[in-house]
Amino acid sequence: MGVIKVHGAAMSTAAQRVFTCLYEKELNFEFVPVDMASGEHKKEAYLSLNPFGQVPALEHGGQKIFESRAITQYIAMEYPEKGTRLASADKPSSSFLIWKEVEAHQFDPVASKLTWEIVLKPMFGMTIDPTMVEEYKAKLAKVLDVYEARLTKSKYLASDSFTLVDMHHLPTINLLMRTQVKQLFNARPRVSAWVADITARPAWTKVLAMQKVNFYPFIILSQIV
């Protein structure tokens, strides 16, 4: 099927989802850095890869794929037998379907909002809105209460195996665990054990090693704004 090319930025949380997936699958890939500081992701060449002008974008066997969660599902299905089995080879279980949507619609909107307030605003010298922080910490606490109960039933969110569902959480959890918000994770024993487990995976360690601090603030900002 030819070379796998990932266009993106090492510090983009969405690109990190894709890198993690490729490392889990033990697939070689070519990383094509997108110079977001100069607005390369909003120029014509990049827009032909992703018309929404966001990183990452994947090229593989003549196909152009965007949206990080579409890319990870594509990779998992193209290479079911390689590396970690991140999704069922045939019909997905109902719990896989449910918890994949929970990450996208319950966890990520809240976690991304907190990341913006607590991690990114200070980097840009912007003022944190304490009301917003408290509101979203309360929302995240409710989500994590559901996760704590869920993790009494299976070791990972969708099943007893690590899947795309857990993997999709990694980049945002990584940022939040460096802030005051880590208390919300640590206060819940099963959530805390799950976070320790998934962040210790070799694939994730490789993604962290890709990061260079130079363009950190700008690249994440472009991603979110």
Next chain:
Amino acid sequence: MGVIKVHGAAMSTAAQRVFTCLYEKELNFEFVPVDMASGEHKKEAYLSLNPFGQVPALEHGGQKIFESRAITQYIAMEYPEKGTRLASADKPSSSFLIWKEVEAHQFDPVASKLTWEIVLKPMFGMTIDPTMVEEYKAKLAKVLDVYEARLTKSKYLASDSFTLVDMHHLPTINLLMRTQVKQLFNARPRVSAWVADITARPAWTKVLAMQKVNFYPFIILSQIV
């Protein structure tokens, strides 16, 4: 596999996604109304169906499924041969994967925010924030520009057939087409033809017929807040 039960409210946009799917699949189902006005969706019995306390929730063959897009994928896979084929019977195409995520991460957050400002706030006597409306109309216009280009390549978003991807847009498009925002859809010929096509489907007409105006404001509010 036994009876299909949908717990929800006829006016909930998320529940409407599921009803549409069941009508497209020509499946019989039992609709169990959830009395959101009295907070039934936040009480223990309902939380055992969906721990996030949101409608809808599905019961089928001993399984409890929540998150509207997880339910529609579950139904499409359980009954591939019934009614409209809403998803590939085997491996989904990359375009299906991409555009399913686009609805969830590009279209819906913007469309739902506009629905809140323009449709729901006036119902509750709340003041519309004109700055927010203009900001999100500009965001929706950009999304619809991408859709207009996409619809030169295939009749529907994922392929030349109607799929879950198009179906997931219906409830929010229905609300926005009753507001000033309809101009954004109508100004784009292919988007406009696509909206006319998908809103004319018999399954969607059946969903509209389920609606009773009595609890309209409250039920939608509970959904979004």
